[in-house]
Amino acid sequence: MIHPDTRLITIDGVVGSGVIATRRIPRGTITWVMDDLDRTFNGAQMNALPASYDDLIDRWTFHDGRGWRVLCWDLGRYMNHSCEPNCGGSEFWFEVALRDIEVGEQLTNDYATLYMRPSEGFDCRCGAPTCRGAASHTAPHAVATVCAQLRHALDELGLVVQPLSGLLRPDWLGRAQETLSLTLDQVVDTNAAAAE
Amino acid sequence: MIHPSSELRFISPEVGYGVFATEHIPRGTFLWVLDHFDRILTAGEVGALQPMLRTVVDKYAYQAADGNFVFCWDFGRYMNHSCEPTSRGVGDAFEVAIRDIAPGEELTCEYGTLNLCEPMTCYCGAPHCRGIIRRDDSERHFELWDQQTSSAFALSHTVAQPLLPYARLGARDLPLAEAMQAGRAASVPSSRDFHIAEAPAELRVAAGHRAR
Numbered sequence: 001m002i003h004p005d006t007r008l009i010t011i012d013g014v015v016g017s018g019v020i021a022t023r024r025i026p027r028g029t030i031t032w033v034m035d036d037l038d039r040t041f042n043g044a045q046m047n048a049l050p051a052s053y054d055d056l057i058d059r060w061t062f063h064d065g066r067g068w069r070v071l072c073w074d075l076g077r078y079m080n081h082s083c084e085p086n087c088g089g090s091e092f093w094f095e096v097a098l099r100d101i102e103v104g105e106q107l108t109n110d111y112a113t114l115y116m117r118p119s120e121g122f123d124c125r126c127g128a129p130t131c132r133g134a135a136s137h138t139a140p141h142a143v144a145t146v147c148a149q150l151r152h153a154l155d156e157l158g159l160v161v162q163p164l165s166g167l168l169r170p171d172w173l174g175r176a177q178e179t180l181s182l183t184l185d186q187v188v189d190t191n192a193a194a195a196e
Numbered sequence: 197m198i199h200p201s202s203e204l205r206f207i208s209p210e211v212g213y214g215v216f217a218t219e220h221i222p223r224g225t226f227l228w229v230l231d232h233f234d235r236i237l238t239a240g241e242v243g244a245l246q247p248m249l250r251t252v253v254d255k256y257a258y259q260a261a262d263g264n265f266v267f268c269w270d271f272g273r274y275m276n277h278s279c280e281p282t283s284r285g286v287g288d289a290f291e292v293a294i295r296d297i298a299p300g301e302e303l304t305c306e307y308g309t310l311n312l313c314e315p316m317t318c319y320c321g322a323p324h325c326r327g328i329i330r331r332d333d334s335e336r337h338f339e340l341w342d343q344q345t346s347s348a349f350a351l352s353h354t355v356a357q358p359l360l361p362y363a364r365l366g367a368r369d370l371p372l373a374e375a376m377q378a379g380r381a382a383s384v385p386s387s388r389d390f391h392i393a394e395a396p397a398e399l400r401v402a403a404g405h406r407a408r
Contacts, residue, residue, distance in 0.1 A: 037249050052361035073269055
């Protein structure tokens, strides 16, 4: 479930829709948690889907790097990519604000952290100063940057209002903290291995 | 999955959201199909949901003929009821347009076949609005409803069906899909056959708790 202080808006004809904050969301706020209405598909379940679903899978689901495709039932699936994202952590089944998100600002992920398939790549127009120009499945340093920001954001979990805290399972948080304590080089290596 | 020529619009604080046609959609078109992304929950699973999620399911899911609850993953779950709807349910997997739909018109369906756990007050404004929508309405109205669905379904092979490749077809739907693709007439199951007499016991108990 996505943070309640969000709304779906139309961005433009190319990008389509996006999710914006309707109130300020401070760094360290849990912005999304996988819940019992989100759907997860393992490899066998994915293969059982009709071929007509390939485009839907690319468009609406993300990969968690551990064998699961996740389909959000709510606005979570409309979150757009940014090369300087303000949310991260989806591979741990929850997301946290990496910096303060202002009213009207889009909630974004770096799709490189979502273990994209090659077919999911696209030209990026996010407008960030460090925009890579193309969102692709290989950007290990971008992933490492998000991991570093996430590690700091997790330190602030207890300092901010958390409407979604009831959905966050302690073992998911523990796993994130454990994984993020790896050195950045280890994260880069792990991610590169998962992408292959 | 809701028809691609549609969009979600906010109607009012009282009604909430609704789904509207963005192009002309002819009678016989499937406006919605049950698909493989829709979430199917048993009554027990609904009863075990966390309160935040239970509220969502109570509002947006419907109970199918097999007793399970269907929670649509896309905007299909925002289709409102009308006593003179644009589509009616056919089998377990289809909503078929029972009249031509103009761009900008709201896509509506019939909640009287969705096994409502509690009666719903209706403000649809149709000339023959029933006022209150009940779980057993199909017992009183099935003849008209079945006649409308049969004649609309007979046109289904003559119009574009963008949703058909995504449909999750059950035992009652396969013969319908085959007949449609062959351009044959199909015997459409009666809307009465989808009525379940009683709401699941565990959910009735939960509703009582909420009322207090």
